[in-house]
Amino acid sequence: MRKSTSNSLLILGLFLVLLFLLNISTGSVNISISEIIASLLGYSKDSIGSQIVWDFRLPKAATCILAGAGLGAGGLMMQTFFRNPLAGPDVLGLSSGASLMVAITILAQSALPFWASGINQWAVAIASSGGASLVFFIVIAAAQKLKDNSSLLIIGMMVAAFASSLVSVMQFLSKAEDLQAFMIWTLGSAGATSWREIQIMTVIVFIGLAISSICVKALNSWFMGEQYSKSIGVNIKRARFWIVFSTCLMVGSITAFCGPIAFVGLAVPHLVKLLIPTNNHKILLPAVSLGGSILLLACDTLAQLPGSTQILPLNAVTSFIGAPVLIWVVLRNKRKFLNSR
Numbered sequence: 001m002r003k004s005t006s007n008s009l010l011i012l013g014l015f016l017v018l019l020f021l022l023n024i025s026t027g028s029v030n031i032s033i034s035e036i037i038a039s040l041l042g043y044s045k046d047s048i049g050s051q052i053v054w055d056f057r058l059p060k061a062a063t064c065i066l067a068g069a070g071l072g073a074g075g076l077m078m079q080t081f082f083r084n085p086l087a088g089p090d091v092l093g094l095s096s097g098a099s100l101m102v103a104i105t106i107l108a109q110s111a112l113p114f115w116a117s118g119i120n121q122w123a124v125a126i127a128s129s130g131g132a133s134l135v136f137f138i139v140i141a142a143a144q145k146l147k148d149n150s151s152l153l154i155i156g157m158m159v160a161a162f163a164s165s166l167v168s169v170m171q172f173l174s175k176a177e178d179l180q181a182f183m184i185w186t187l188g189s190a191g192a193t194s195w196r197e198i199q200i201m202t203v204i205v206f207i208g209l210a211i212s213s214i215c216v217k218a219l220n221s222w223f224m225g226e227q228y229s230k231s232i233g234v235n236i237k238r239a240r241f242w243i244v245f246s247t248c249l250m251v252g253s254i255t256a257f258c259g260p261i262a263f264v265g266l267a268v269p270h271l272v273k274l275l276i277p278t279n280n281h282k283i284l285l286p287a288v289s290l291g292g293s294i295l296l297l298a299c300d301t302l303a304q305l306p307g308s309t310q311i312l313p314l315n316a317v318t319s320f321i322g323a324p325v326l327i328w329v330v331l332r333n334k335r336k337f338l339n340s341r
Helices: 003-024 033-041 048-081 094-107 113-118 121-145 149-173 176-186 195-214 216-222 226-231 236-258 263-275 281-303 314-332 334-339
Strands: none
Touching: 003 033, 003 048, 003 263, 003 281, 033 048, 048 195, 048 216, 048 236, 048 263, 048 281, 094 121, 094 149, 094 176, 094 236, 121 149, 121 236, 195 216, 195 236, 195 281, 216 226, 216 236, 216 281, 226 236, 263 281, 263 314, 281 314
């Protein structure tokens, strides 16, 4: 690894640490830096500030780091897999499948009154995971049958459109209070996870990242086309399965606990490539994982509205920041962007 690349990764790591500290020091309750450091070191366990840090702010920051890393890696793999810079981690319809099952779980209360007693955060997470898993099995089955990635992309888009149409029908027929609960979930949030949920998400995201690291050779060769990949000994069918599997695994779990916030995965690979201009996924995968964590921490910090009890929707902030930056990247690198398609 070149020195400049190592320095870039070091810069990303330092930014991550700084934004992590900034994130846990921001909120409606003013807590001094000294008290935060004392809380992290375990010197003031019984204080109210320490309880706020450990029970609310640290889980939220940890969720941002995990979700950002998983979405960044998933977005990079999908853009490489489809050789399309506009592909995101939700391009296979996972978020739409998760949204459909969550809609059924929340919006069915008006039709099934007895169902309401079982609605809680875990029920929503399980429903979201189930919806993403259902779409995952459909996509995996299609991946085994189809020979080209373009057809797989079309199937993912059609599954997403079908799920979205069903969600629209249920929204139209639902009661106002149920519709509000569902809309709040779709806005995305990193602040509703417990330490138990973070443990589960950590295991799943790390498994997904481990699988993606094994696929580095296949990802590097994908730029040159499938024939080139075959010529250097890449098993196309197996590589396609593991790339899709790792992306589905990470995006499904993140959507389950944070809602559909996949826009981060679309923007981060382009932003990271400005800092580290390479197509070597051995370098890009850890870089986009760090970049995704940084972007989500920054967006969550801005969503806090320091000094206020109001919290902006996380999806709104990620799109508000990411979309203009992505447009600027495309305009600045128009020729390179078009050639990568």
